[in-house]
Amino acid sequence: MAIVAMALASKQDSVGASQRVYAGILADLDERRMAPGQRLVEGDLAARFGVGRNAVREALQRLSARGVVDLSPFRGAAIRRVEAAEALEVLEVADAVTSLAFRTAAGRFDPALHGAMLAAAIADLDAAQASGGEAAPFGRARRSFYRTMLEIAANRELQRLFPAIGMHIVYLQYQSPRLQRARLENYRAICSAVAARDLAAVEQQGRAHVDQVRENILALAGTR
Amino acid sequence: MAIVAMALASKQDSVGASQRVYAGILADLDERRMAPGQRLVEGDLAARFGVGRNAVREALQRLSARGVVDLSPFRGAAIRRVEAAEALEVLEVADAVTSLAFRTAAGRFDPALHGAMLAAAIADLDAAQASGGEAAPFGRARRSFYRTMLEIAANRELQRLFPAIGMHIVYLQYQSPRLQRARLENYRAICSAVAARDLAAVEQQGRAHVDQVRENILALAGTR
DNA sequence: AGAGCTGGATTGTAGAACAATATTGTGGAA
DNA sequence: TTCCACAATATTGTTCTACAATCCAGCTCT
Numbered sequence: 001m002a003i004v005a006m007a008l009a010s011k012q013d014s015v016g017a018s019q020r021v022y023a024g025i026l027a028d029l030d031e032r033r034m035a036p037g038q039r040l041v042e043g044d045l046a047a048r049f050g051v052g053r054n055a056v057r058e059a060l061q062r063l064s065a066r067g068v069v070d071l072s073p074f075r076g077a078a079i080r081r082v083e084a085a086e087a088l089e090v091l092e093v094a095d096a097v098t099s100l101a102f103r104t105a106a107g108r109f110d111p112a113l114h115g116a117m118l119a120a121a122i123a124d125l126d127a128a129q130a131s132g133g134e135a136a137p138f139g140r141a142r143r144s145f146y147r148t149m150l151e152i153a154a155n156r157e158l159q160r161l162f163p164a165i166g167m168h169i170v171y172l173q174y175q176s177p178r179l180q181r182a183r184l185e186n187y188r189a190i191c192s193a194v195a196a197r198d199l200a201a202v203e204q205q206g207r208a209h210v211d212q213v214r215e216n217i218l219a220l221a222g223t224r
Numbered sequence: 225m226a227i228v229a230m231a232l233a234s235k236q237d238s239v240g241a242s243q244r245v246y247a248g249i250l251a252d253l254d255e256r257r258m259a260p261g262q263r264l265v266e267g268d269l270a271a272r273f274g275v276g277r278n279a280v281r282e283a284l285q286r287l288s289a290r291g292v293v294d295l296s297p298f299r300g301a302a303i304r305r306v307e308a309a310e311a312l313e314v315l316e317v318a319d320a321v322t323s324l325a326f327r328t329a330a331g332r333f334d335p336a337l338h339g340a341m342l343a344a345a346i347a348d349l350d351a352a353q354a355s356g357g358e359a360a361p362f363g364r365a366r367r368s369f370y371r372t373m374l375e376i377a378a379n380r381e382l383q384r385l386f387p388a389i390g391m392h393i394v395y396l397q398y399q400s401p402r403l404q405r406a407r408l409e410n411y412r413a414i415c416s417a418v419a420a421r422d423l424a425a426v427e428q429q430g431r432a433h434v435d436q437v438r439e440n441i442l443a444l445a446g447t448r
Numbered sequence: 449a450g451a452g453c454t455g456g457a458t459t460g461t462a463g464a465a466c467a468a469t470a471t472t473g474t475g476g477a478a
Numbered sequence: 479t480t481c482c483a484c485a486a487t488a489t490t491g492t493t494c495t496a497c498a499a500t501c502c503a504g505c506t507c508t
Contacts, residue, residue: 016297017461042490052462054278057491058285065289067384073240074469074490090381096324100316157314157390160291164388166381241492266459276493281460298459298500453506460499468491478481 017051021059024049026068029079029172030139036081036173040069067166080169084221087174088214090166095210097158097165098146099203104153106194106202114152121148122191125184133177138184142171145187152194174217183212241275245283248273250292253303253396254363260305260397264293291390304393308445311398312438314390319434321382321389322370323427328377330418330426338376345372346415349408357401362408366395369411376418398441407436 015023025045028034045056064071067090070080082090121144128141150159186209193201239247249269252258269280288295291314294304306314333342345368352365374383410433417425 041488043488046462053490054281054463055461057278057282061282061285062289065286065388067381075471076490086380089379092324092328092379093321093381093385096320097317100320104316155313155316156310157291157317160390161317161385161388164289164385166384265457267457270493277459278494279492299502300459449508451506451508454504456501456503458499458501461497463495465494466492468489470487470489472485472487474483474485476481476483478479 017049017055018058018062021045021049021051021056022062025059025063029068029168030136032135034079036079036169038079040077040079042076066164066168068168080166082166082169082173084174084217087170087217090170091210091213091217094165094167094170095206097162098149099206101146101149101153101155101158101162102190102194102202102206103199104155104158105149106197106199108154109152109194109197111195114148117148117151118191118195121145122188125188125191129181129184135175138180139171141184141187145191149190149194170213170217174213174220176216176220179212179216179219183209186212241273241279242282242286245269245273245275245280246286249283249287253292253392254360256359258303260303260393262303264301264303266300290388290392292392304390306390306393306397308398308441311394311441314394315434315437315441318389318391318394319430321386322373323430325370325373325377325379325382325386326414326418326426326430327423328379328382329373330421330423332378333376333418333421335419338372341372341375342415342419345369346412349412349415353405353408359399362404363395365408365411369415373414373418394437394441398437398444400440400444403436403440403443407433410436 025034025040040060042053042056042060045059046053049056060069060071060077063069064077068080069077071077121141124137124141124144128137131137146162150162186205189205190202190209193205249258249264264284266277266280266284269283270277273280284293284295284301287293288301292304293301295301345365348361348365348368352361355361370386374386410429413429414426414433417429
């Protein structure tokens with residue numbers, strides 16, 4: 001068991017170089033150190049993260065598959081930026097996929113198996129609600145919520161595909177702090193509906209959530 | 225215009241090395257020169273396509289994002305293989321996404337804009353139906369069909385995300401030649417429903433298609 | 449037979465080097 | 479001035495080489 005402990009401890013250090021860049025850029029976005037439209041120069045990133053250009057390129061490739069960066073030949077990478085119209089298109093796709101996730105989760109929820117997980121997610125929602133206006137706790141709560149739903153839904157393809165939806169960038173660009181709290185309430189309602197295995201309520205809350213994000217996008221459409 | 229012609233002609237040659245590997249592996253799958261489970265060794269691929277290992281790695285990364293290869297650290301890449309249970313999970317996701325595509329396409333179809341495109345897709349369906357039992361025309365017809373639907377739906381995120389769904393591998397593993405023709409009929413019915421902008425018919429045909437693929441998977445579940 | 453070790457194969461990574469392409473800046477012509 | 483052509487610069491695409499890290503199969507020893 002000492003061996004296990006060691007393996008777990010070294011896990012953090014032994015992440016590969018390309019993984020480090022990948023996670024680093026995502027973290028930068030979360031903490032608003034990078035903004036949509038910003039160019040990402042391979043050489044700069046390599047120097048900054050202390051890795052080779054190969055590793056940077058692989059990271060950019062993966063980020064591109066996630067819809068986080070735009071990649072165009074000989075012109076390099078840039079943090080993806082979506083106009084309002086495209087944000088709405090992303091939302092439609094996200095709606096179709098998350099609604100499948102919620103429905104499936106509601107059908108499979110088992111308190112014995114998933115109760116603790118759901119409680120943890122709700123705790124993160126609480127934490128975000130209690131916090132000031134910083135973006136980090138909200139992002140954490142959102143991720144925790146979706147991770148839990150995907151876990152309960154237990155569909156491997158869904159888990160694989162979900163991060164590839166461009167919602168990350170949509171949230172980055174079109175997130176009004178004023179409406180963030182309302183969305184937390186929404187997540188909470190979905191949690192309840194899933195725990196109650198109430199299909200109708202899940203559908204309804206899912207729709208409410210989408211409507212809300214749509215309002216959010218339209219409200220902020222002019223401002224950027 | 226001579227310049228344009230040249231640019232178009234050289235387009236084929238000037239595709240990058242990593243792109244060549246990416247497309248090459250997909251072509252190998254289409255023509256059954258590679259099978260699920262097969263390991264892909266970087267050095268071999270590099271030699272075979274006459275490119276560096278970097279290019280191979282980037283191609284594998286992209287194929288992994290598409291759900292075509294499994295990539296695990298220090299163990300390399302292999303053509304993805306899904307058991308029947310996972311194939312059904314993929315199908316559920318594909319259903320959610322394609323059904324959005326069909327609905328949207330039905331809502332936006334305009335004969336003036338999309339008539340020719342749809343006719344071309346139907347021609348490919350005809351060609352597959354007329355052909356013998358080879359896999360290639362069927363694959364071509366299927367791709368043509370989905371490309372057209374996505375074009376009509378005109379949702380950029382949908383177009384971006386669609387290829388990332390693992391249906392490619394599901395079709396590879398669980399496709400009974402006997403049921404292939406029936407699926408063509410199904411595509412045709414969806415085309416008609418979209419052209420008629422008949423939402424109800426689209427839903428119904430979409431459901432029929434999913435049911436059929438599900439049968440197909442279950443029927444072939446034991447055999448591999 | 450099973451545990452542990454060893455060697456070979458493969459992946460992960462850095463770095464140098466150069467070609468291909470895009471972008472920017474500069475100068476001159478209208 | 480304003481616009482176009484062209485040169486200079488920056489950046490990406492790609493291949494090579496080299497080596498460390500890791501996995502795996504086969505072997506040995508008990």
